[in-house]
Amino acid sequence: MGSPGRALRRSFYAGDVLEIAPRLLNKVLVRGQVAARIVEVEAYRGEEDPASHAFRGPTPRNATMFGGPGRLYVYFTYGMHWCANVVCAPAGSAEAVLLRAAAPLRGVDAMRARRPKSRRDVDLANGPAKLCEAFAITGMDDGADLVTGDRGIRILDDGIPPPTAPGVSGRVGIRVAERVPWRFFVPGDHHVSRGPHLQVHW
DNA sequence: CTTTGGATCGTCT
DNA sequence: GACGATCCAAAGG
Numbered sequence: 001m002g003s004p005g006r007a008l009r010r011s012f013y014a015g016d017v018l019e020i021a022p023r024l025l026n027k028v029l030v031r032g033q034v035a036a037r038i039v040e041v042e043a044y045r046g047e048e049d050p051a052s053h054a055f056r057g058p059t060p061r062n063a064t065m066f067g068g069p070g071r072l073y074v075y076f077t078y079g080m081h082w083c084a085n086v087v088c089a090p091a092g093s094a095e096a097v098l099l100r101a102a103a104p105l106r107g108v109d110a111m112r113a114r115r116p117k118s119r120r121d122v123d124l125a126n127g128p129a130k131l132c133e134a135f136a137i138t139g140m141d142d143g144a145d146l147v148t149g150d151r152g153i154r155i156l157d158d159g160i161p162p163p164t165a166p167g168v169s170g171r172v173g174i175r176v177a178e179r180v181p182w183r184f185f186v187p188g189d190h191h192v193s194r195g196p197h198l199q200v201h202w
Numbered sequence: 203c204t205t206t207g208g209a210t211c212g213t214c215t
Numbered sequence: 216g217a218c219g220a221t222c223c224a225a226a227g228g
Contacts, residue, residue, distance in 0.1 A: 042220070051220070061213065078221050079210030085220090098220060117223075129221050173220050205227075215216085 005158030010147050013069035017043045017088040017095035022166045022184040024097055028156040031135050034107030036125050040185040040192045042171045046094035050176040054094035064143045065094040074142040081129035084137050101126045103191040127193045
């Protein structure tokens with residue numbers, strides 16, 4: 001067992017989303033007894049990014065994206081799935097990092113209970129909606145503060161650094177700006193979701 | 203192994 | 216009224 005680690009501070013989230021996204025790799029998402037290492041993320045860049053939920057300005061749904069760094073933006077999609085983002089940059093910027101995949105560290109039994117369809121441990125959180133299901137993240141957690149842990153959700157640094165050379169590719173599942181290389185992952189990690197695992201050069 | 207289609211509903215046009 | 220920052224089971228090679 002590794003050390004529990006300490007929570008990232010507000011300042012960690014306050015900068016540019018394209019710098020913060022790769023730095024979130026190998027950090028640890030924790031809720032109660034459940035913990036998993038973040039191995040895949042995507043950056044969404046507010047009102048400048050056609051693929052961002054904030055592209056057309058503030059709405060009731062995306063309010064958390066505009067509210068300032070260090071909170072969780074949770075949205076519902078495809079009529080059945082929740083996905084979670086970490087809000088970055090100063091309030092009003094609406095930049096966010098989608099948490100796409102994580103490697104289970106602790107609380108595997110709880111994750112399996114929430115995701116009985118997972119046949120193997122590698123399937124517990126290797127996708128944005130699977131990750132939310134494994135952590136029981138729903139719309140009730142939209143706006144959760146990851147710094148204070150007001151809803152029990154935190155992101156910790158346990159001393160494992162981000163990859164020196166993260167994998168980079170286009171983002172998954174979008175139909176606009178798909179060539180923008182804003183997906184980052186831990187190279188070679190088996191818990192990365194489907195999609196291009198190979199490093200892409202642009 | 204890869205491909206395909208169904209499920210299912212909040213959100214914004 | 217159309218469309219998802221998806222997942223899964225089933226069918227096909």
